[in-house]
Amino acid sequence: MAEGNAVTVYGSNAAITNAKKNPFPIKVGIAQMLRGGAIVEVTTVEQAKIAESAGACCVTVSDPPREGISRMPDPGLIKEIKQSISIPLIAKARVGHFVEAQILESVGVDYIDESEVLAIADEDHFINKHNFRTPFICGCRDLGEALRRVREGAAMIRTQGDLMGSGNVMETVRSVRKVMGEIRRLNNMDEDEVFGLSKQIKAPYDIVAQTKQMGRLPVVHFAAGGIVTPADAALMMQLGCDGVFLGPEVLSSADPYKRVRAIVQAVRSYNDPVELAQVSSGLEDAMVGLNLSENRVEPFGAASTY
Numbered sequence: 001m002a003e004g005n006a007v008t009v010y011g012s013n014a015a016i017t018n019a020k021k022n023p024f025p026i027k028v029g030i031a032q033m034l035r036g037g038a039i040v041e042v043t044t045v046e047q048a049k050i051a052e053s054a055g056a057c058c059v060t061v062s063d064p065p066r067e068g069i070s071r072m073p074d075p076g077l078i079k080e081i082k083q084s085i086s087i088p089l090i091a092k093a094r095v096g097h098f099v100e101a102q103i104l105e106s107v108g109v110d111y112i113d114e115s116e117v118l119a120i121a122d123e124d125h126f127i128n129k130h131n132f133r134t135p136f137i138c139g140c141r142d143l144g145e146a147l148r149r150v151r152e153g154a155a156m157i158r159t160q161g162d163l164m165g166s167g168n169v170m171e172t173v174r175s176v177r178k179v180m181g182e183i184r185r186l187n188n189m190d191e192d193e194v195f196g197l198s199k200q201i202k203a204p205y206d207i208v209a210q211t212k213q214m215g216r217l218p219v220v221h222f223a224a225g226g227i228v229t230p231a232d233a234a235l236m237m238q239l240g241c242d243g244v245f246l247g248p249e250v251l252s253s254a255d256p257y258k259r260v261r262a263i264v265q266a267v268r269s270y271n272d273p274v275e276l277a278q279v280s281s282g283l284e285d286a287m288v289g290l291n292l293s294e295n296r297v298e299p300f301g302a303a304s305t306y
Contacts, residue, residue, distance in 0.1 A: 027135040027155040031111070031220045034058055034156070035242045038233065038264045039090065039222065040250065047251050048081045054260035060090040060113060060245070070118045072100040075107045082108060090137065096122025098131075105134045113137040116160065129153025139224070141175045143182035144201030147211065150219055151204045157217055158245060161225030169226035169235070176223050176239045186212045216240070228259075230266030230280045237270035259283055 037057025042048045043064045051059050061081055063073045072093050082089050088110035093100035095116055104112050112134050114127055129136040130153040138149035139160040146157045159179055161172025186197060186208065194212060198205040210218050223236040224245035233244045244267060246260065253259045262279040269275040 024130065024153060024155070027153075028219050031135050031137075031155040034088070034222075035220055036267065037243045038246055038260070038267050039243065040246045040260055041248045042081070042251070043077075043248060045081050045084045047248075047256075048085050050251065050257050051260055052085045052087050054257050055264035056087065056246075056260060057243070058088040058090060058111070059085065060092065061109075062092055062248070072097075072104060072118070075103060078104070078107050078109060092118055093127070094118045094121040096120065096125050096127060098127045101127055101132060101134075101136075105132055109134060111135050111137055111156070113158070114154075115139065126152050129155075140179065142201070143179050143186070143211075144203045146179060146217055146221075147201070147203035147207045150207055150217070154219065156220045156222065158222050158224045159241070161223070169228075169232045172223055172225040172227065173235070173239070175225075176236060176241060179217075179221075180240050183211060183216060187215055227263070229283065230262045230276055233263045233266045234270035234276055237267055243267060253283075 034057050038055070039058045039060055040047075040051035040054075040056040041060040041062055042051055043062055048059050048061075059081070061073045061078050063070070063077070073091055078089065078091050090111040090113050091104045091107075091109040092113045092115040093104055095114055095118070100121070101112050101114070112132070114129070114136055116139050126138070126149070127136070129138075132153075135155035136153060137156040137158055138152075138154040139158045140146035140149060141160060146159070149157060159172070159175045161170075161175050162168045182201075186194065189197060189212065194209055195205060198208040201208075207218060220242050221240075222243045222245055223239075223241040225247070227233055227236060227244050227246055228250055233246075236244050244263070246263060250256065250259050250263065262283060265279045266276055269279075
């Protein structure tokens with residue numbers, strides 16, 4: 001790592017970031033404040049207030065679902081929600097759309113999520129996050145992708161699963177287990193093997209070596225996608241994540257405050273089955289979607305071949 005534990009991105013001949021102007025360790029420290037919490041995606045002021053009162057550590061602002069290209073949320077909505085709550089606020093920018101990120105920073109968001117959930121603005125280039133004062137959050141599905149985003153300046157990594165809001169946690173479990181498994185594999189490598197792995201996963205050697213030394217990602221690591229029950233959230237925590245993102249589907253339940261509150265408590269008490277049973281009680285309303293794709297489910301009543 002560069003001096004001062006700052007990740008420095010290099011251009012063709014010279015460093016293109018200044019650690020004094022863009023102090024990456026400070027951004028990582030700001031993101032650390034969210035560890036052990038639940039982040040809730042909201043589209044209205046009322047939802048943001050529910051999330052805050054239920055104990056969410058942060059809210060993600062997004063536009064209501066609509067047809068067509070999905071973009072950053074309305075800056076007016078961001079300002080309105082920011083004025084109505086006291087917890088931090090995240091807003092999404094399209095991948096590679098640094099002007100959207102500039103706008104979000106100018107309206108005072110606490111974190112910017114360079115989100116693959118939105119439409120992609122630039123297929124070949126992610127935002128150079130070192131050029132911003134605001135900490136960035138980026139998604140991944142494997143270790144190489146996570147560490148490449150850290151090199152670009154991401155202060156938090158979001159291991160992403162289901163993007164459809166179906167309540168299917170299977171993809172999230174798969175992605176989290178893949179990242180954690182690759183870290184365990186890295187921990188058992190000697191120095192020569194670490195060089196080889198960094199080439200294989202196309203990640204900078206210095207950050208791969210730091211990950212091996214720490215035994216975890218060098219930044220805060222949350223899970224996102226399909227997490228709609230206290231048990232889902234506790235599962236992500238027991239797998240090694242630092243917290244969870246909750247999609248807007250948790251606010252579509254009959255009692256959104258009760259569900260969000262239960263998940264927040266599950267994140268805090270993820271190793272206590274008695275507490276998890278208690279907070280899971282009374283959440284009988286069904287969430288949208290199935291937990292398995294139809295081609296993975298054997299229909300009941302099918303004729304036996306035995």
